[in-house]
Every structure is written in structure tokens, then in C-alpha cells.
Amino acid sequence: MVLSADSTKAANSSKKFQGKAKTAESSAAPFKPGLAARLAAAKILGAVIDRKTPLDGMLDAEGGNPAYRALSESDRALVRAILNSALRHLPRIEAAIGSLLETPLPEGARALHHVLVVGAAQILYLSVPNHSAVDLAVEQANQDPRNRRFAKLVNALLRRIGREKEEILARVAAVPAIPAWFLERLERAYGVETALKIAEAQLEPAAVDLTVKGDAEGWAKRLNGAVLPTGGVRLAAFDGTIPSLEGFAEGAWWVQDAAASIPARLFGALAGKRVVDLCAAPGGKTAQLVLAGAEVTALEQSPNRLKRLSANLGRLGFEADTVLSDMAKYEPAELFDAALLDAPCSSTGTTRRHPDVLWSKGPEDIAKLAGVQERMLRQALKMVKPGGIVVFSNCSLDPQEGEEVVARVLADTPDIERVAVPAAEWPGLEEAITPAGEFRTLPTMLRMGEGFASGLDGFYAAILRRLP
Incomplete structure (x- = not known):
């Protein structure tokens, strides 16, 4: 497995950075700030796509994944954002990574795959600073004996994704954002055009809809919403939590x-x-x-x-x-x-x-x-x-x-x-x-x-x- 020419050049230019990473690894502080969240995200991502484990159970605040439960609430929110982005865009992220490699990742290198996907998801689809995503991905690789020898590759590949973000996003935009097996089933059921539209639609986060006990027009006005053909109310984007909204405590509506x-x-x-x-x-x-x-x-x-x-x-x-x-x-x-x-x-x-x-x-x-x-x-x-x-x-x-x-x-x-x-x-x-x-x-x-x-x-x- 080798990087394409540009990425190899980037890898050679990052030796100094790698030396610093190794020094940090051997220091008294084993975890950089934010590393635990990325480790949890990569671990949970692997459980979903390799072991078919449902995400909701692993993100449960009481009975979920131990690495996730050990995080602060802000880090838990980051893990959720990374996983949602990674899973929504997984075929495109994998296509982006694959396009920068002259040969595929080694067979069985799933832990390395998950580190790269978590890093690329942050760079391509979240507002995480590129240097932070790259630095912590390299640290992940150095912390794992299976991935340590690939730390330079992780550094070079993710740095290139950061530099060429817009070009890469344009290049992978035509990749259907759902698994091939499901796209085929959708095409048989609804035709190719509708199947591709469904694939694109699933990239958009769902709206918050309410079923109201009565007076849908009134609640739409009070909550900055719109009345739906179903008789419910759809909320516009809002800051805050559902329980903080007017009408929740008195049970006037439900999500x-x-x-x-x-x-x-x-x-x-x-x-x-x-x-x-x-x-x-x-x-x-x-x-x-x-x-x-x-x-x-x-x-x-x-x-x-x-x-x-x-x-x-x-x-x-x-x-x-x-x-x-x-x-x-x-x-x-x-x-x-x-x-x-x-x-x-x-x-x-x-x-x-x-x-x-x-x-x-x-x-x-x-x-x-x-x-x-x-x-x-x-x-x-x-x-x-x-x-x-x-x-x-x-x-x-x-x-x-x-x-x-x-x-x-x-x-x-x-x-x-x-x-x-x-x-x-x-x-x-x-x-x-x-x-x-x-x-x-x-x-x-x-x-x-x-x-x-x-x-x-x-x-x-x-x-x-x-x-x-």
C-alpha cells in the first residue's frame, strides 16, 4: 500500500511532525485533549459497520459503550456529530480516501480504516479545524500497535484531504451515499432516478415535527413552525432543547x-x-x-x-x-x-x-x-x-x-x-x-x-x- 505521488511528498515533509508525535506518545500524558472522543468514535464506528451493532444502544447515557459514557457531555456531542457525519457520508468518505491511495489499505486493516474515516469526516463535513483532526488521528495511530507504522500515511493523507477539500467533495459528489445493496433494492422498487434522490435526501438531518392536541395554527405561530398536511406542526431550526419549548411541560404536544x-x-x-x-x-x-x-x-x-x-x-x-x-x-x-x-x-x-x-x-x-x-x-x-x-x-x-x-x-x-x-x-x-x-x-x-x-x-x- 502506498500513497499517490502528492501524498508521498506530503508524508516525507512531515517527518518532523511525526517525531513530535512520538515524543508526545512517550510523555507522561498519554492522551491529548480530544483524543478520547476520537478513540471512542472510531471504536463505535467499527462496531456499527463491522459487527452490525445498532448505534442507539452504544450511545445510551447509562448502558452504552463504556468509552462513550466516560466522556464529558461536550465530547459525547462531538462523538455523535462525527458518527452521524461518517455514517451518512461513508461511501463518499471511503471513495475520497481510496482516490488518494495507489494501492488499497491492507486486508484486515479495519482499525486503520476507522481512524481515517473519523479524521476525514471531521475535515470534509464538520467544522473541526483541520490541524486538530489530523493531529489527533496521527495520535490515534501512534497509540495503537496495529496502526503505529501507518502514522505517516495517516498524517499525509488527511493533510491532503484538508488542502484539496473542495476538489475532493466535487469528485465524490456523484457517489451514491448509501450502500450498494440498498441502492439496488431502491432502484428495483422506485426506479433509478427516485432511488438516487432518496439517497441524497437521507443526507439531510430530519426536521422536528410535533403532533398537537389541537389548534395547530396557534402552536405553529407560537413555536415558529408551519402546519403540515398531516395536521401536525414542523419547527424551524431552533437553539435549545425540546423540554424548554412552550407547551411541553403541560403536554400540549409531543414529538x-x-x-x-x-x-x-x-x-x-x-x-x-x-x-x-x-x-x-x-x-x-x-x-x-x-x-x-x-x-x-x-x-x-x-x-x-x-x-x-x-x-x-x-x-x-x-x-x-x-x-x-x-x-x-x-x-x-x-x-x-x-x-x-x-x-x-x-x-x-x-x-x-x-x-x-x-x-x-x-x-x-x-x-x-x-x-x-x-x-x-x-x-x-x-x-x-x-x-x-x-x-x-x-x-x-x-x-x-x-x-x-x-x-x-x-x-x-x-x-x-x-x-x-x-x-x-x-x-x-x-x-x-x-x-x-x-x-x-x-x-x-x-x-x-x-x-x-x-x-x-x-x-x-x-x-x-x-x-x-
Whole structure:
């Protein structure tokens, strides 16, 4: 493995710098300021892309990665920023690094790969000073016996990325910013042009959307927001925290992506009806059902998630019959009028807020989850009365987890029919209604005006009815 000619020259010119790095390594202070954050970022990045470990768990303040939990809050925020940027732009970062090497990194040099990606992400996509990103990446290499011999390469390559940043960004702009396996699936489902637009859309951080108890126009005005076609409110960019906003403490609204708020609105009038919310946590959809006047049973199989659900409902002043149970084992004393099944899925529609998804999941996960969803949907249909409604939804962009699941159930269940969603009832989101009358939102939809982030999560939803 060698650098291209320019980078080799840079490496030769940095011997003095390397000598200083070695001196620092042997000094009494083993860690430079900021080094612990970069070490944690590289370690967590490797866990995501090499071991398919979900990011959320590793960034949990109580049970997360020990290296992350040991950091100050400001360093934790830096780690999150580095990881989000690295994972969102990973194919482009890897292309940038690869373009500066005459030969690829050695096989198995994953730790070195992660150091370079963390350094390049800071230089290309964050406002971290170049010298700091380079210096700390070199220190990372010197601290690791596996990477020490590559410290000069790390120095030269990252310095060149800093010097040629704009040229490099232009060169890699055409590289799709999602894994090849997922791009291929999107192209089959939506066509090449839309697939590439979805890939670009996931680079934009998600907006903050609120579901309000009432007076959407009033809350939009008070919170500097805009009313959405879903009836919710989208906030413009703001400084501060969600709990500090007006209306949070009194439970006037809750945070919920615009797409996630759609399934609970597909039932129509619910006043006085008995509705079961299956897989109910964290409770946003449960709250919508209660707000609509339903008598709600909220089912959740995780004790911790049920606790979170109860806390969220309590803040909003809502009540529901919360039940700790696996839905496969749940036997209601009486059939329900309606059921909401927001099924577990690959979450590929949420990459704007969870950029690790496409690196911690793969085709095999989608196939497995589609099977789980089909079993759950068949079970949900048994829980409603004849004439009862089941809304099936998930936050996957892959038709294998949506349209194909519903098609199989409809094909061999004669007493079930699909109820088409009228596009006319969803002004502003008509393009999300499929020819079959199902909802299919894409991150490219819901274009907003100046000052507001556009897009929404990728979601699928369909209405099924048991025939009388």
C-alpha cells in the first residue's frame, strides 16, 4: 500500500511532525485533549459497520459503550456529530480516501480504516479545524500497535484531504451515499432516478415535527413552525432543547415525525371504539388514538419500553390500558373494533435520524423481518371483530416489508379486504397514495418553504378490514 505521488511528498515533509508525535506518545500524558472522543468514535464506528451493532444502544447515557459514557457531555456531542457525519457520508468518505491511495489499505486493516474515516469526516463535513483532526488521528495511530507504522500515511493523507477539500467533495459528489445493496433494492422498487434522490435526501438531518392536541395554527405561530398536511406542526431550526419549548411541560404536544403520525389517522372516527395498539411504545400513536376518543389498550412486550410508554402518556395527561405481553400470546377477553400494528422493521425509512441503519442491517434482515411482520399481521386480524379495521404500518422503504406482506395476506385470507385511502383526503400528500390505495411516503416528499427542512420518514401503511 502506498500513497499517490502528492501524498508521498506530503508524508516525507512531515517527518518532523511525526517525531513530535512520538515524543508526545512517550510523555507522561498519554492522551491529548480530544483524543478520547476520537478513540471512542472510531471504536463505535467499527462496531456499527463491522459487527452490525445498532448505534442507539452504544450511545445510551447509562448502558452504552463504556468509552462513550466516560466522556464529558461536550465530547459525547462531538462523538455523535462525527458518527452521524461518517455514517451518512461513508461511501463518499471511503471513495475520497481510496482516490488518494495507489494501492488499497491492507486486508484486515479495519482499525486503520476507522481512524481515517473519523479524521476525514471531521475535515470534509464538520467544522473541526483541520490541524486538530489530523493531529489527533496521527495520535490515534501512534497509540495503537496495529496502526503505529501507518502514522505517516495517516498524517499525509488527511493533510491532503484538508488542502484539496473542495476538489475532493466535487469528485465524490456523484457517489451514491448509501450502500450498494440498498441502492439496488431502491432502484428495483422506485426506479433509478427516485432511488438516487432518496439517497441524497437521507443526507439531510430530519426536521422536528410535533403532533398537537389541537389548534395547530396557534402552536405553529407560537413555536415558529408551519402546519403540515398531516395536521401536525414542523419547527424551524431552533437553539435549545425540546423540554424548554412552550407547551411541553403541560403536554400540549409531543414529538412525532409527520410520516409516523399518519397510520393512527387512517381509522376515521374512533370516538367510543375499543382499539388495541400493538407494539405501542414509545406511545406517540397510542396518544393519537386516545386523543381521537378511543378506548385504547396499549400492548408492549418490553418492560422498559412499557415504562417509557406510561411515562409519555402521563406527561400528556392521557390514559390507556397498558398491557405487558407478547402479542402472539395475547388473548383479549373481547375482540376489538380496530387494531393498529406498527410492526418492527428494518427502519430503512428513518436513516435521516438513524444513519447507522443501512450499515447495521442487510438483505437478510429485511427478509427475516418481513416474515415476522406477516405473522404479526395475521395475528392482529384475529383480534378485531367482523367489520373491524386493522391498520398495518412500518418505517421501512422496502416493499418486501410492506406491499408484499399485505399482498400475501390478502391472497390467502378470503374474509379480508383492503380499504383504499382516498388521495383527496390528503392534500399535500397525494403523491404518497399508491394506485392500490396504500400510503407510501418517501424522504423526498413534503417539500417545505424557506427556513424549514423538507422531507419526512419513509413509511408504509395499509388499511385492512375483516368482512362482516
